[in-house]
Amino acid sequence: MFRLFFISIFSLFSQLAYSKKSVFMPPEASVYARDADQLYSFILNVSAVAFVLIILIIAYFGIKYRRKTLNDKTPNMSHNFALEVVWTIIPALIFFFMFGWGWKLWNQARHSPNGALEIFAEGQKWSWSFNYKSGRTSTNVVYVPVNKPVKFILSSKDVIHSLFLPAFRKKQDAVPGRYTSLWIQPNKEGEYYIFCAEFCGTGHSEMIAKLKVVSFKEYAKWLSNDPYKGLSLSAIGKKTFKTSCVACHSSDSTRKIGPGFGGLWGSTKQFTNNKSALVDETYIRESILNPNAKIVKGFPKGVMPTFKGQLSEKQIRGLVEYIKDLKE
Amino acid sequence: MSDLLGKNYINCEKGLWSWLTTLDHKRIGIMYLIAIVFFAFLGAVFSLILRYELFSAGKDFLTALQYNKVMTYHGAIMTFMVLVPGIPAVLGNILLPLQIGAKDVAFPRLNLLSWYLLILGAAIAIISLFTTGVDTGWTFYAPYSTGSAQSGTIFVVLGAFVMGLASILTGLNFIATIHQLRAKGMTFMRMPLFVWGLYATSIIQIVATPVVGITLLLLVAERVLGVGVFDPKLGGDPILFQHFFWFYSHPVVYLMVLPGMGVISEVVTAFSKKVIFGYKAIVYASVAIAGVGFLVWGHHMFVSGQSDWAGVLFSFITMFVGIPTAVKIFNWMTTLYKGSIEFRTPLLFALGFLFVFAIGGLTGLFLATLSTDMHFHDTYFVVAHFHYTMVGGAVMAVFAGLFYWWPKICGRMYNELQGQIGFAFVFIGFNVTFFPQFILGAMGMPRRYFDYLPEFEHLHAVSTVGSTIVNTGMVILFVVLYRAWKYGEIAGDNPWNATTLEWQTTSPPPHENFTKEMKVTGGPYDYA
Numbered sequence: 001m002f003r004l005f006f007i008s009i010f011s012l013f014s015q016l017a018y019s020k021k022s023v024f025m026p027p028e029a030s031v032y033a034r035d036a037d038q039l040y041s042f043i044l045n046v047s048a049v050a051f052v053l054i055i056l057i058i059a060y061f062g063i064k065y066r067r068k069t070l071n072d073k074t075p076n077m078s079h080n081f082a083l084e085v086v087w088t089i090i091p092a093l094i095f096f097f098m099f100g101w102g103w104k105l106w107n108q109a110r111h112s113p114n115g116a117l118e119i120f121a122e123g124q125k126w127s128w129s130f131n132y133k134s135g136r137t138s139t140n141v142v143y144v145p146v147n148k149p150v151k152f153i154l155s156s157k158d159v160i161h162s163l164f165l166p167a168f169r170k171k172q173d174a175v176p177g178r179y180t181s182l183w184i185q186p187n188k189e190g191e192y193y194i195f196c197a198e199f200c201g202t203g204h205s206e207m208i209a210k211l212k213v214v215s216f217k218e219y220a221k222w223l224s225n226d227p228y229k230g231l232s233l234s235a236i237g238k239k240t241f242k243t244s245c246v247a248c249h250s251s252d253s254t255r256k257i258g259p260g261f262g263g264l265w266g267s268t269k270q271f272t273n274n275k276s277a278l279v280d281e282t283y284i285r286e287s288i289l290n291p292n293a294k295i296v297k298g299f300p301k302g303v304m305p306t307f308k309g310q311l312s313e314k315q316i317r318g319l320v321e322y323i324k325d326l327k328e
Numbered sequence: 329m330s331d332l333l334g335k336n337y338i339n340c341e342k343g344l345w346s347w348l349t350t351l352d353h354k355r356i357g358i359m360y361l362i363a364i365v366f367f368a369f370l371g372a373v374f375s376l377i378l379r380y381e382l383f384s385a386g387k388d389f390l391t392a393l394q395y396n397k398v399m400t401y402h403g404a405i406m407t408f409m410v411l412v413p414g415i416p417a418v419l420g421n422i423l424l425p426l427q428i429g430a431k432d433v434a435f436p437r438l439n440l441l442s443w444y445l446l447i448l449g450a451a452i453a454i455i456s457l458f459t460t461g462v463d464t465g466w467t468f469y470a471p472y473s474t475g476s477a478q479s480g481t482i483f484v485v486l487g488a489f490v491m492g493l494a495s496i497l498t499g500l501n502f503i504a505t506i507h508q509l510r511a512k513g514m515t516f517m518r519m520p521l522f523v524w525g526l527y528a529t530s531i532i533q534i535v536a537t538p539v540v541g542i543t544l545l546l547l548v549a550e551r552v553l554g555v556g557v558f559d560p561k562l563g564g565d566p567i568l569f570q571h572f573f574w575f576y577s578h579p580v581v582y583l584m585v586l587p588g589m590g591v592i593s594e595v596v597t598a599f600s601k602k603v604i605f606g607y608k609a610i611v612y613a614s615v616a617i618a619g620v621g622f623l624v625w626g627h628h629m630f631v632s633g634q635s636d637w638a639g640v641l642f643s644f645i646t647m648f649v650g651i652p653t654a655v656k657i658f659n660w661m662t663t664l665y666k667g668s669i670e671f672r673t674p675l676l677f678a679l680g681f682l683f684v685f686a687i688g689g690l691t692g693l694f695l696a697t698l699s700t701d702m703h704f705h706d707t708y709f710v711v712a713h714f715h716y717t718m719v720g721g722a723v724m725a726v727f728a729g730l731f732y733w734w735p736k737i738c739g740r741m742y743n744e745l746q747g748q749i750g751f752a753f754v755f756i757g758f759n760v761t762f763f764p765q766f767i768l769g770a771m772g773m774p775r776r777y778f779d780y781l782p783e784f785e786h787l788h789a790v791s792t793v794g795s796t797i798v799n800t801g802m803v804i805l806f807v808v809l810y811r812a813w814k815y816g817e818i819a820g821d822n823p824w825n826a827t828t829l830e831w832q833t834t835s836p837p838p839h840e841n842f843t844k845e846m847k848v849t850g851g852p853y854d855y856a
């Protein structure tokens with residue numbers, strides 16, 4: 001424990017000493033990120049100087065005016081109008097300068113340029129799904145071309161989520177019942193994290209997606225790609241499982257939010273209404289499209305979202321095949 | 329309590345029943361202290377569980393759901409059961425009448441009722457532990473809280489509602505007391521600054537708490553009866569919840585900090601033996617913070633989906649809170665100038681407050697500024713920031729106040745060396761715990777994460793070590809206070825040679841505080 005502690009302190013200082021990027025911040029992947037970091041650095045420097053001054057002055061007074069005798073005389077300094085005006089106005093000026101600078105960048109950040117590439121992004125417990133205008137959909141991964149403005153139009157299927165792109169210094173809540181948006185213009189190819197930043201329940205910290213910034217050519221190729229080309233149904237199912245179901249189901253028999261799928265096929269399930277059924281194709285299909293029709297005993301109702309309209313027929317068939325293969 | 333101390337409020341009656349039915353504000357204050365120390369202990373246990381789960385990446389000994397519950401209990405207990413009642417109900421109750429030369433508060437029965445309401449509310453909230461628990465986070469955001477969250481939520485929300493009543497009644501009582509019961513000659517501008525802090529706090533309690541009360545009831549109505557207010561599926565608006573919630577919960581921050589600042593003002597003057605610098609400025613700053621505090625709630629919601637213009641306005645108004653805060657810090661610093669400074673435990677805590685609160689305030693600038701907040705919002709940066717302001721601010725101030733007034737409260741002096749050791753643990757541990765969290769936030773670590781990426785691990789480890797140190801410090805401090813109460817040396821009526829009225833009666837004070845009527849002829853800090 002203590003070793004880890006010291007290594008950590010050391011790594012912190014070495015990070016500080018050798019980093020060229022803004023102190024503590026992740027790499028910058030857009031012009032806006034650079035601009036926001038400049039403001040960040042400004043506030044950081046002002047704060048650091050102010051803080052050090054405050055502490056030094058207190059320390060100096062503490063040493064210099066330490067009590068000498070019990071009957072020390074102290075002056076009757078009750079106020080000083082000029083001094084007080086000065087130290088009210090100076091911080092005020094600095095604060096409003098920060099406000100103005102922040103406002104300027106905020107305006108840039110909130111107004112996407114015309115012609116931005118629009119992608120619908122929907123949060124649900126606990127994954128992000130993306131919908132391109134071409135009809136292409138993807139889950140927990142989104143490809144965008146470098147140096148082009150991209151606008152995410154956010155919504156949520158259940159509770160509030162928040163799309164957070166640290167490398168772009170931006171986030172925006174995805175709120176059920178309305179659309180919000182967030183735009184970026186990546187200037188570096190690479191892979192970046194998308195976190196969910198608004199607490200959304202048990203799987204909140206697993207709700208992580210990837211933003212892949214690629215060349216336009218690669219992007220176009222990805223867009224027209226059939227992601228399942230040449231794959232067996234079961235392999236399609238596995239892929240779909242990994243993106244859409246794994247937050248709540250395991251591929252063996254361990255319980256997560258929902259039951260594990262290992263050994264599910266062909267078993268007989270008990271439901272909360274005391275009925276039971278054999279697990280077959282129809283049952284699995286119904287569980288995916290209309291999950292509240294039958295609730296497995298010992299599990300909560302209303303937690304599993306419907307995937308109606310979100311998964312294609314091919315994916316559903318794939319899932320059925322995949323589940324057939326899973327042993328306990 | 330031996331007879332060495334003469335007849336006083338502690339030994340004038342005996343037995344548990346005499347405490348549970350007491351109308352003496354000092355005894356009620358002690359009962360608050362005992363209850364709140366117990367709640368704080370619970371909250372701290374939850375925080376240690378959290379920190380050890382987060383010690384290394386990956387799942388350790390909790391499941392994600394358990395983690396979320398622990399996180400929620402830590403936040404809800406510390407906010408509603410420790411910080412909100414903390415300084416006003418403990419130090420305020422004990423000292424407000426003493427500082428203004430009154431026999432008691434204006435409505436002693438109401439005062440006792442408030443205590444019982446707090447206990448009742450806390451009990452309701454704690455019952456939820458034996459049901460499914462709560463996993464919403466202390467903010468109860470809809471539609472998670474009104475829908476798929478654990479059903480124990482209802483208990484905690486109702487408990488918070490009842491505790492809100494306690495808080496409103498205390499505020500009412502204090503305002504009436506301050507208006508009606510001041511000693512002869514004590515004009516408003518001659519009141520001690522702690523009293524001013526309580527006055528500003530009481531206004532917040534009265535104005536803001538009903539709003540959160542109604543919000544919590546609406547939440548229960550939606551969850552239990554399906555009345556659509558917040559959930560869009562029922563025709564509601566989830567952002568409305570956030571507006572209501574923060575309309576209370578932002579001022580609540582000042583509810584914790586303002587009386588804390590009052591304590592700091594008292595302690596800084598007493599231990600520099602010098603008139604406070606800028607008395608009027610501090611008074612106006614307190615009132616200004618309380619007032620402006622009502623107009624800044626939207627800065628919690630810059631990226632929530634509220635309008636862009638609302639964001640701009642809220643950012644602008646938030647900057648106004650920074651100004652009186654800065655002014656107060658300068659005033660305290662100047663009070664030290666040419667003083668006769670004695671480094672006793674209360675002053676160490678007051679200086680610790682300045683250190684911690686300055687960091688808390690300055691990091692607030694990153695969050696008040698629109699574009700930087702877009703990055704920091706809902707990350708560990710925010711977690712660190714509000715712990716620096718609220719815990720750093722309120723906890724440092726509570727201990728400054730407890731150690732300063734302890735000789736008055738129990739008539740006995742604590743052990744100085746032990747007090748300073750406790751301070752060192754708390755101060756160092758606190759900074760080791762929370763400073764790394766600023767860095768985590770900047771790096772992009774979102775808050776309320778059960779699990780995290782490996783690159784965040786080192787800093788989390790440091791933070792966990794810090795939390796162990798700070799909690800050790802808390803234990804030490806309470807042991808020191810307890811030992812003083814039991815075995816401390818007799819302190820005398822005015823061990824600090826301080827000038828406010830509470831020091832002019834015996835220690836501990838008699839049942840009705842003063843044996844003669846008090847008269848005031850000058851300002852509260854007549855040291856020169």
Ligand SMILES: [Cu+2]
Binds near residue numbers: 123196
């Ligand atoms: Cu989420």
